[in-house]
Every structure is written in structure tokens, then in C-alpha cells.
Amino acid sequence: MAKTTFSGPIVSKNGEFTMGTQAEACPIIAAPTTMVPETHAGKTLLISDTDTVITLPTITATTIGAKYRFALLSASTGMTFVTDGTDLFYGALNTSVSTAATAKDWYPNGSSNDTITLDGTTKGGLVNSVLEIEAVSTGAYLVSGGLKGSGTLATPFSG
DSSP states (O other): OOOOOOSSOOOOSSOOOOOSTTOOOOOEEOSOEEOOHHHHTTSEEEEOOTTOEEEOOOOOTTTTTOEEEEEESSOOSSEEEEOOSSSEEEEOEEEEETTTTEEEEEOOOSSSOOEEEEOSBTTBOOTTOEEEEEEEETTEEEEEEEEEOOSSOOOOEEO
16 A cells, blocks of 8 residues: 555544554664654664664654654663754653662753663663654654663763
8 A cells, every 4th residue: 555645633433453464563673773754653663782872863844743662672781862963852751670669750851851871770771661752843852651770760861
């Protein structure tokens, strides 16, 4: 089926399910990758590279609404999610430590945070950490997710 563009809302009263020849397994990211909306948006992306760099595209009028969901298959040792330096992160990430039943919410500062760094310990990024990042307006990525960490927790936001 060809790409179809709608100008109005689409309503599904019973969910959505993709099956058949167009269904595909979740892509695995095993090296530094620049997100391409037509290729990566709307999919769950599994990350197996422990120190990869995920570069988000500059937000334009045509990329607003692009949503990327990431799930970590391997513990991070220095994984980063970066914007172009002008687009910033908004929203929140929660980091929890299962052995101590401790959790902390982190909020980007809204003025300069364009990088998320996961270190597999204090900044989160252990196996089963999940992030969702959506281009919501020019200059703004909305981030949410649950990170699994250890030790004394610290913010994953910087820039």
C-alpha cells in the first residue's frame, strides 16, 4: 500500500493492529543512529549498543508529531540522545532503583537541556529502561519514560 496522507482526524473505536506482509519486527539499533521520521517514527526501537548516540532530527513543520519509542536491551555505559542544539527537551523521566524501592522524577530546565545521557547507574539506562520522545512543536521534544538505575540517582538531562 502506498503512503496515504489525511487532512482530518482519524478515529478508531477499537484500536489498531498491523498484520500480514506489512508487519515487521522492531528495528534493533546497534550503532550510532540519526533518526529519520519516515524510517523510525511510530516504531518501538530496541537499542543493543551500550554507548550509542541517538541523534534526533531538527524539528520542522513536517516532522511535528514524529514519535520515537526506545527500549534498552543492554545496560548503557554512556548512551546519549541529542537534538540539533536548538531543539530542547520538555516533559519528565522517572528513574527507579528496584533494590532500594527508590524513585526520582527528572525535569529538563526548559532553557538549555538538549541532551539525555544514560550511564547504566545513577542516570539510569539499565536493561528494560524505556523512553518516548515526540516532536511536539518547532524547538520542542516532549520526553517521557521509565529508567532503571542504581546508586545515588542523578539527572540524565544536560546541555
